[in-house]
Amino acid sequence: MKKNGAQVFLECLLKEGVDTIFGFPGGAVLPVYDALFDSPLRHILVRHEQGAVHMADGYARATGRPGVVLVTSGPGATNTVTGIATAYMDSIPLVVFTGQVPTALIGNDAFQEADIVGITRPCTKHNYLVKDIKDLQRIIKEAFYIAMTGRPGPVLVDLPKDVLTAPCELKYPDKVELDSYQPNYKGHPGQIKKAIDFILSSKRPVVYAGGGVILANAADELKAFSTRLGIPTTTTLMGLGGFPGTHPLFMGMLGMHGTYCANMAVMNTDCLIAIGARFDDRVTGKIDEFAPYAGIVHVDIDPTSISKNVRVDIPIVGDVKNVLKDLLKAISAQGAKDFKGNTKEWHSQIDSWNSTHALSYKNDPKGKIKPQYVVEKLYELTKGDAIITTEVGQNQMWAAQFFKYDRPRTFISSGGLGTMGFGFPAAIGAQIAFPDKTVIDIAGDGSLQMNIQELATAVQYKLPVKVAILNNMVLGMVRQWQEFFYNKRYSHTCISVAPDFVKLAEAYGAAGLRAKTPGEVEGVIKEALSIKGKPVLMDFRVDPAEDVYPMVPAGQPLNKMLLV
Amino acid sequence: MRHTISVLVTNEFGVLSRISGLFSGRGFNIESLSVAETLDHRISRMTIVTSGDDKVLEQINKQLNKLINVIKVHDFTDEEHIERELALIKVTSNGDTRAEILSIVDIFRAKVVDVSPRSYTVEITGDEEKIGAITELFRPFGIKEIVKTGRIAMARTPKQK
Numbered sequence: 091m092k093k094n095g096a097q098v099f100l101e102c103l104l105k106e107g108v109d110t111i112f113g114f115p116g117g118a119v120l121p122v123y124d125a126l127f128d129s130p131l132r133h134i135l136v137r138h139e140q141g142a143v144h145m146a147d148g149y150a151r152a153t154g155r156p157g158v159v160l161v162t163s164g165p166g167a168t169n170t171v172t173g174i175a176t177a178y179m180d181s182i183p184l185v186v187f188t189g190q191v192p193t194a195l196i197g198n199d200a201f202q203e204a205d206i207v208g209i210t211r212p213c214t215k216h217n218y219l220v221k222d223i224k225d226l227q228r229i230i231k232e233a234f235y236i237a238m239t240g241r242p243g244p245v246l247v248d249l250p251k252d253v254l255t256a257p258c259e260l261k262y263p264d265k266v267e268l269d270s271y272q273p274n275y276k277g278h279p280g281q282i283k284k285a286i287d288f289i290l291s292s293k294r295p296v297v298y299a300g301g302g303v304i305l306a307n308a309a310d311e312l313k314a315f316s317t318r319l320g321i322p323t324t325t326t327l328m329g330l331g332g333f334p335g336t337h338p339l340f341m342g343m344l345g346m347h348g349t350y351c352a353n354m355a356v357m358n359t360d361c362l363i364a365i366g367a368r369f370d371d372r373v374t375g376k377i378d379e380f381a382p383y384a385g386i387v388h389v390d391i392d393p394t395s396i397s398k399n400v401r402v403d404i405p406i407v408g409d410v411k412n413v414l415k416d417l418l419k420a421i422s423a424q425g426a427k428d429f430k431g432n433t434k435e436w437h438s439q440i441d442s443w444n445s446t447h448a449l450s451y452k453n454d455p456k457g458k459i460k461p462q463y464v465v466e467k468l469y470e471l472t473k474g475d476a477i478i479t480t481e482v483g484q485n486q487m488w489a490a491q492f493f494k495y496d497r498p499r500t501f502i503s504s505g506g507l508g509t510m511g512f513g514f515p516a517a518i519g520a521q522i523a524f525p526d527k528t529v530i531d532i533a534g535d536g537s538l539q540m541n542i543q544e545l546a547t548a549v550q551y552k553l554p555v556k557v558a559i560l561n562n563m564v565l566g567m568v569r570q571w572q573e574f575f576y577n578k579r580y581s582h583t584c585i586s587v588a589p590d591f592v593k594l595a596e597a598y599g600a601a602g603l604r605a606k607t608p609g610e611v612e613g614v615i616k617e618a619l620s621i622k623g624k625p626v627l628m629d630f631r632v633d634p635a636e637d638v639y640p641m642v643p644a645g646q647p648l649n650k651m652l653l654v
Numbered sequence: 655m656r657h658t659i660s661v662l663v664t665n666e667f668g669v670l671s672r673i674s675g676l677f678s679g680r681g682f683n684i685e686s687l688s689v690a691e692t693l694d695h696r697i698s699r700m701t702i703v704t705s706g707d708d709k710v711l712e713q714i715n716k717q718l719n720k721l722i723n724v725i726k727v728h729d730f731t732d733e734e735h736i737e738r739e740l741a742l743i744k745v746t747s748n749g750d751t752r753a754e755i756l757s758i759v760d761i762f763r764a765k766v767v768d769v770s771p772r773s774y775t776v777e778i779t780g781d782e783e784k785i786g787a788i789t790e791l792f793r794p795f796g797i798k799e800i801v802k803t804g805r806i807a808m809a810r811t812p813k814q815k
Contacts, residue, residue, distance in 0.1 A: 211672060212679045216722040219668075236722060270664060270725040394716040397709070 095223050096121035096254040099187075100129045102230045105262045108158050110134060110149065110522060112142040116162020117202060118189030121254040134522060134551060137543040139166050141515040143173020144541065147182050148519030151502045152477055154307060156183040156237050157519065163189040164202030167248075168209065172509060174244045175213040179506025180328060181305055183242035185233045186214075192252040193221055207248050215243030223256040228263055235266045240273030241392040242305055273391065277408030277416055285363075285387045285404045286420045290429055292361030292385075294436040295321045298344065298373075301328030301505065302366015302390060302410045309333065309498040311414035312365065318421060320430050321363070322440045324352035326373055327490055329366070330501040335494030336474075341440065342449065345373040346642045347487045350447035353640070353648040355440055356381050364388040366410040369399040370506070371644075379647035389413045447640070447653055449491050458633035459608050461485070461560040464615075465492040468530060468558060471615050476528040477502065477520045481513040481537030483567035485560045487638045489532040511540025514557060518544060521553045528556070528619065535561040536585055545598040548625040555625045556618050559591060562634040570637045574652070595627040604629040656685070657711055658737060658807045661700040661718055662725040665691060669723045673700060676721065682706065682714055686739075688804030697725065701806045734810040740779045740803045742767070743789065746796035747774050755795060762788050773798055 093101075099122060103111065110132045115123045126133055136142040139161045146157025157177075161170055167188040177184045191200040207219045216236050218229045226249075233245040289295060303312050303325075309332050316323045316339055323333050324344040333340055342349030344356055356362065362384040367373070374380040380400060388395075388402040389410055396405040406413050451462040465488050468476070478493055479502040480486040486503055495501045502520060504512040517531040531538075538559055548555050560566075563586040572580050595602030601621050605614040611630065618626040640651040663669045670689060677684050685703040692699050704714060711729065718727045730737075747755050752774075759766055759776055762784065768775035778788055782805070789800065 207668065208671070211668075211675050268722070271722050392720070394713065394720050396716075398713060 092257045093260065094121065094125075094254065095226055095249075095256045095258045096125040098258045098260050099226065099230065099249070099254065100125050100131055101260050102227055102262050103131060103158065104129075106230070106234050107155070111158040111160050112136055112145045112149075112519070113160035114139050114142060114162070114166060116166045116189060118163035118191060118251045119160060119166075119249070119254070121251065122160060122189070122249075133160070134547065136515075137546050138541065139169035140173050140511070141541050141544040141547065143170045143184065143186065144176065144509075144512050144515035145519035145522070145544075146184050147173060147177050147512075148479060148502055148516030149523045150177075150182050150184060150519075151516070152499050152520035153523045154499065156185055156234060159184065159186040161186070161188055162202065163191055163206070164204045166202075167206035168204050171209060171213065174210055174246065176504050176507045176509040176512060177244040178213045178215065180301060180504065181242050182244065183237040184244040185237050186244060186246045188246060188248050189254075190219070190248045190250040193250045194252070196250065206246065210246050213244075214246050217246040217248070219248040220250065220253050223253050223258050226253060226258065227261060231263045232266050232268060235268070236271065240271075274407055275391070275409040275412055277389070277406045277413035279416070281404060281406045282413065282416050282420055285406060286417060286424060288385055288387065288404060289319070289361055289363060290424070290426055293432050294359045295319070295361040295363065295433065296355050296359040297321050297323040297363045297365060298326070298356065298367055299323060299329045299332050299365045300326045300367025301332070303329055303332035304498045306366060306391070306410040307498070308366070308411035308414055311411055311418070313337070315414050315418055318418060319426060320433065320437070322355055322437070324348070324355065326367055326370070326505070327486075327503060328505040330490055331495035331498045334496040336496055341444065343490055344648070345370075346375070346644070347491065347638050347640065348642075348648070349449055349491075350640055350651060350653065351440060351443040353642065353651060354443045356384075357647065357649040358439075359384045362386045364390075365414070366390060368395045371399075374399065375642045375646055375648040375650075450654055451636070452654075453608070455608050457608075459605060459611060459630055461488050461562070461630070461632040461636055462492045463608060464558060464560060464611055464630050464632065465489055465532060467611050467615055468532070469493045471612070471619060472528055472530070476500070476530050477517075477524065479503065479513040479517040479520060479529070479531045481531070481533045482508045482510045483534050483537060483565065484562075484570065484636075484638050485532050485534040485537065485566070487567075488560070493532075510537040512537075514538055514555075515541050515544045517555045517557070518548050518553055521555045522551070530556040530558055533557050533559045534566060535559055535563060535588055535591075536565045539588070542594070545595070545600055545625060549599040552623045553625055554622050556628065557626065558615075558628045559630060560632050561591070561629050562632050562636070563588065564634050566634075567638070573637065574641070575643070591627050591629040595625070600625040600627060602627045602629065604631070606631045655707070655731070656703065656705045658730045658735070658805060659702045659704060659714070659718075660728045660730065660807060661702060662692070663698050663700060664723045664725065665696050665698040666723065669698070670700075672721055672723060673702075673718070676717055677704070680713070680717060682710065686804035688806055701804060703805050730807050730809065735807050736810060737781050737805055737807045738779050739782060739785055739805050740777065741785045741789075742801045743776045743778065743792060744773050744798040744800070745776060745792045746772060746798060748772065751795050755792070758788065758791050764788060
């Protein structure tokens with residue numbers, strides 16, 4: 091019997107090595123859902139399509155494999171947009187399949203029709219509308235290839251219903267033929283030589299590593315490079331875990347809420363080695379005064395990242411892992427015997443910055459719970475062996491500052507787009523990929539409520555995801571900006587009208603725990619970590635007045651930090 | 655500074671929208687744009703006139719190259735090349751002005767393609783300067799309508815010695 095497009099579509103996914111898809115059914119994708127009934131493919135039924143995309147995203151960030159989403163046309167498709175834009179900004183490989191009205195109805199304002207290819211053009215790496223069944227398998231192949239290669243990113247494939255029902259034979263191509271897309275993986279040898287000469291002649295070098303290190307699976311190479319030369323290393327938010335957080339050369343994160351040491355080092359370095367990072371405004375502060383004494387080496391697979399925001403002296407376009415290997419080889423060939431001596435003074439300067447204004451907060455054992463204390467306790471009680479996801483805002487910054495990430499793909503956060511509501515579904519995606527690992531969403535009470543409906547998904551699949559709500563009953567980061575820059579006029583940032591999170595968890599069939607005093611924190615975390623087979627919400631009633639420090643006010647140079 | 659850029663793209667639906675969306679989304683200018691198939695029907699050529707400093711042009715070039723459908727980007731600015739536009743100009747004419755208009759048409763090697771009792775429609779090809787010049791000369795007679803194509807460009811063949 092001849093198969094139809096929907097059946098072949100699912101077989102293509104299996105051939106692509108997909109084991110899990112995240113989705114929500116609807117009219118236009120019914121042929122696929124019907125075929126799914128007989129397919130070995132695992133489908134996770136979400137409660138909102140945005141949740142599906144964030145789950146696939148969390149799955150992709152935790153595993154390095156592409157996340158796959160299946161939704162229906164119209165509202166199903168438009169609900170994916172925030173998730174797609176989130177993945178696009180952070181270069182996460184996703185393939186999102188959307189149902190579409192039959193080709194004959196496209197453009198007729200049909201029921202549940204939306205021009206999702208048009209809508210997502212600026213927030214996908216590429217997208218397709220499959221107009222003819224004979225293109226289906228080639229497009230699926232290309233979609234996965236484009237999502238995973240070069241600078242990764244989300245690809246959307248729009249599937250009209252008549253294409254899904256058209257007769258079709260499985261003939262999945264082995265390779266893609268795309269003349270117009272040839273990512274460059276190998277760094278230019280001349281540039282690598284120039285970079286090494288420059289680096290070895292510097293006296294105050296800094297490595298500034300970003301999410302590209304994690305995407306390229308280059309954490310080992312980065313560690314080898316930094317330690318070989320003894321170069322103090324900072325990472326961006328996206329780069330956390332790309333270099334061991336407990337390593338003596340690690341200065342912490344840089345940027346708006348970066349450490350005093352990392353920001354001072356960047357402002358005084360004579361050689362900034364940017365690796366898989368893109369000089370985001372939250373990292374650079376005032377761009378004209380960023381790294382004023384530095385010659386800049388920039389390694390990135392995407393040529394558009396180079397010299398986009400800051401002038402770069404030695405650009406190297408290529409895969410971070412390959413380039414780091416080549417740099418290491420060049421160092422071995424050339425030797426670097428004077429280098430450590432030349433940078434000795436710099437190291438003592440770094441040490442003194444490190445000790446003068448280390449990350450800190452004032453703990454009051456008899457007062458309110460400090461959110462930083464909760465994060466520190468989570469680190470201590472998991473011994474750092476956990477995948478942490480975050481929401482966006484203060485919770486995200488404290489999770490970045492007070493938990494130490496020694497391994498890549500253990501810190502999962504929406505960095506570029508800053509999507510509230512990301513962390514919880516992302517944690518579900520990571521937990522599905524790693525059922526036996528501890529996965530914790532460090533959440534705010536504001537963000538969590540943006541995708542709280544996925545509690546039902548976590549309960550349905552018996553996922554032991556932990557959510558640590560740093561519940562301050564305000565939209566904390568916005569409140570902080572109002573405190574600092576808007577004369578404490580707290581316009582619409584109080585959200586004390588909120589559900590009782592313990593009861594809410596129980597209503598969904600999850601576990602709910604609460605800590606109101608610092609003394610209760612440890613007990614709650616221990617209990618949460620012991621719960622198996624269902625999600626846990628931990629409601630930590632934290633001090634609402636707590637702010638994130640240090641802070642570089644927007645538009646200021648990095649050395650103008652507000653300190654505790 | 656102004657740049658004329660030639661972009662070879664795959665000839666598929668939606669490609670024009672990707673290019674124009676890239677320009678609008680990143681705040682780049684499009685001053686003119688013309689698109690047509692090349693000899694190979696699977697490939698189209700877009701000629702885009704844009705402006706910006708070196709940094710902006712570098713980004714335009716790189717961002718265009720990053721699009722999956724873009725095969726090749728070429729900036730004509732720093733090389734010998736020929737640029738042409740075509741304009742149709744409907745100019746008011748009457749018994750007194752007819753001869754003068756026709757002599758301008760002649761001088762510019764333009765062509766009258768339509769005549770009515772009160773107007774001539776003139777077709778002219780040339781670079782921007784030439785079309786600008788004839789437009790200025792016609793202006794006193796009264797221009798009823800003007801339609802211009804976008805600019806197209808081609809590199810000159812290097813002269814061999």
